[in-house]
Amino acid sequence: MSASDSSRQRSDKNGSERAEHLAGLIMALARREGMKAGDRLIEQRLADALDLSRAPIRLGLKALEAAGLARGEPHRGFVLAKNPTSGAAQPALAAVRRSEQVYATIAGDVLASRLSADVTEAELMRRYSLSRAELQRLLDRIAAEGWIARLPGYGWRFAETVSSPEAQAQAKAFRAVIEPAAIMQPGFALPQEVIVRLRERQQRVFEGELDKMTIGEIFHSGCEFHEEIIRGAGNPFFLEALKRVNSIRRLFAYRSFADRDGMRRHVREHLRLLDVLETRRYAEAADLMTRHLQRPLVAGVS
Amino acid sequence: MSASDSSRQRSDKNGSERAEHLAGLIMALARREGMKAGDRLIEQRLADALDLSRAPIRLGLKALEAAGLARGEPHRGFVLAKNPTSGAAQPALAAVRRSEQVYATIAGDVLASRLSADVTEAELMRRYSLSRAELQRLLDRIAAEGWIARLPGYGWRFAETVSSPEAQAQAKAFRAVIEPAAIMQPGFALPQEVIVRLRERQQRVFEGELDKMTIGEIFHSGCEFHEEIIRGAGNPFFLEALKRVNSIRRLFAYRSFADRDGMRRHVREHLRLLDVLETRRYAEAADLMTRHLQRPLVAGVS
DNA sequence: GATTGTTCTTTTATGCAACAATATACAATC
DNA sequence: GATTGTATATTGTTGCATAAAAGAACAATC
Structure with missing residues (x-):
C-alpha cells in the first residue's frame, strides 16, 4: 500500500x-x-x-x-x-478493460453476498485496488443500472433487487406485465425494416451461430430483441423499464449455463412472434409474448 | 469570469x-x-x-x-x-439549497427546449455558474433520475423522455399498466398498519391541509401514496419503475397549477381505494386503480 | 464530392494536498 | 439502561496544475 x-x-x-x-x-x-x-x-x-x-x-x-x-x-x-x-x-x-473485470467481480461478490449491502468508497478502493476516479466511474455506471445508490452520508448501498434470491423470478413477473402490455398499446407498430432486421438476426443465430456465441452474447442478443419490440409501443417508459430490468438480469446471466437446446426453442419462438407481429395481429402477439415469458427459465436467457 | x-x-x-x-x-x-x-x-x-x-x-x-x-x-x-x-x-x-434552484432551472430549460439535447459540462458550468464538482453532483442526480445520460465521448444528452410533449401522456399510459398489474400480482398484500397510515395521511390532506400545501408537496404526497401501494406487490421492479416515472413527472408538476377541487375528488378516490384494498378485493382494487389513472389529468398530479 | 490527413482548440480526466463532513467509540449524565 | 457530550478516526470534497482525449476546421487526396 x-x-x-x-x-x-x-x-x-x-x-x-x-x-x-x-x-x-x-x-x-x-x-x-x-x-x-x-x-x-x-x-x-x-x-x-x-x-x-x-x-x-x-x-x-x-x-x-x-x-x-x-x-x-x-x-x-x-x-x-x-x-x-x-x-x-x-x-x-482480447483486451477486456480492467474496469469490466472489476465490474464483473463486484457483481459476483454482491450476488454471492460476499459484500455487505452498505459499503464505503474507501473500502471498495482497497478491496479492488482501484483509484478513486476509476471507482467513481464504476459506481456511476452501477448506479445508472440501478443496483447501487448513494447513502445520504458516506457510502453506498446495494439495492436489494440484486442481492435477493427471488430477483430472477421477480424480473420475470415484471416483464410478463410490461412486454405484452406494450404490444397492446394503442399506437403500437413495428416498422417493416425492423422486423426484417430482427428476423435476419434471429435466423442467423438459429442456424448455427448459436454454438459459437458466448453466454454474454446470447443474452445480449435476446435483450436486444425484446427491447426492439417494446420500442414499438413508442413509449420510452416501457423501453426504459425493460432496459433496467435487463441490466440487472445480466448480472445473473453470467452465472447460468447455456442449455443450447432450450435456447433453440427460444429463438424459434422469437421468429414465430415476428411473424405474428408482421401481420399486425397484436392481440395474438401479446398472448404469445406472455407465454414466451412464462416458459420455464431457460438458463436465465430470454 | x-x-x-x-x-x-x-x-x-x-x-x-x-x-x-x-x-x-x-x-x-x-x-x-x-x-x-x-x-x-x-x-x-x-x-x-x-x-x-x-x-x-x-x-x-x-x-x-x-x-x-x-x-x-x-x-x-x-x-x-x-x-x-x-x-x-x-x-x-426557507433556505432552499442552491443546487435545488439550479436543478429546477435546468429542468425548466430542458422542458422549454431552451437547452439543446446534447450539452457539455463546460457549457453547463458556464451557463449556471457552477463549479465542476457541483455540476457533477447535479448530473449524477439527474442521471439517476434517468433524464440525462453520458455520451461515449465528451458531453451529455438529455433523454427525449423529458423534452417531448407527449411525455405526460406516456407516463400515464405506463402507470396505467404497471399499477393495476402490481395489485394483481399473486403475492400482493398491504400490511394493515400501512393502510392505516396511508388513510390517516390522505384524510388529513382531504380535511383541510390541502389548501396549505404547495404544489410540490401535494405532488409528493400523491407519489408516496401510489408507491406505498405498488410496494405491496413485493416486487422491487414494479416499485422502482414507478419511482422513475414519478421522478420525471415531478419535472412537469412544477409547471401545472393546482385545481383544488379536482384534487379533492382525487384524494377521495385514494380513500376509496384503501377501503377496497383493506378487504383484499384486489381485482376490484386493480380496476379502481385503472380508472383512477385514466381520469382526465388533474393538474398533472396523481 | 466524398473521404482522409493534419492541425488546433476545447473539453474532460487525473492525482494531489488541504479541508470539511461523517462515523465511531467511549465517557458523562440523566 | 438509555441518551447525550466529546474526542478521534475515517471518509469524502474541492480546487488546482497537468495530462489526455475528443471535437472542429480545413487542407490534401482520391
Missing part, C-alpha cells in the same frame, strides 16, 4: 487499452449492421453511429489494423479484413 | 446551508411519523431513520433550535417545539 503503486492505470503494456476498446465497438457495430469482409469503414459514418468524433474512431481503426481485422491504406481509409464474427472468435481484441 | 470568483460556494451568509437542510429532513421525518409538539427528538433514532450518523443530526437539531422549531437543554436532548406542519408553513427553514 505504498504511495508508489498509484500510477497503476497508465501505460498498460503496449497499446492503449482505450484503442482496443474502441476497436471492439467498431467491430460490434459492423456485426450489428451485417457488414462483410471488404466493406469500407468510413470514419464519419462510424463516428456518427457511435456518437463520437473521428479522432477516437481513428484510434480504434488503427487498433483493428494492428489486430489484423482491418486493412488500411493511406488516403484510402480502412476496409474490413474479415467477416465480423462473435467476440469469442476474435481473440485479437 | 476572473479567477477570483471561484470560491463562490463556501461561507453562505450566516449558518451552514447543510444544517438547515438537515433540519428540514428532520422536520419532514417528524411529520411523516406523526409526531407532536413536546415529543423528544432522539438523536440515534433520527440518525437510523435518515441513514446518517449522529453528528449531522446534531447539526440539524441545532439549526432547528435556532429556527425556533425545537428546544434543547444540556444533557437532555431536544424536544419538538411545534407540531410539524407542511413546509409552506415553516418559513424559518
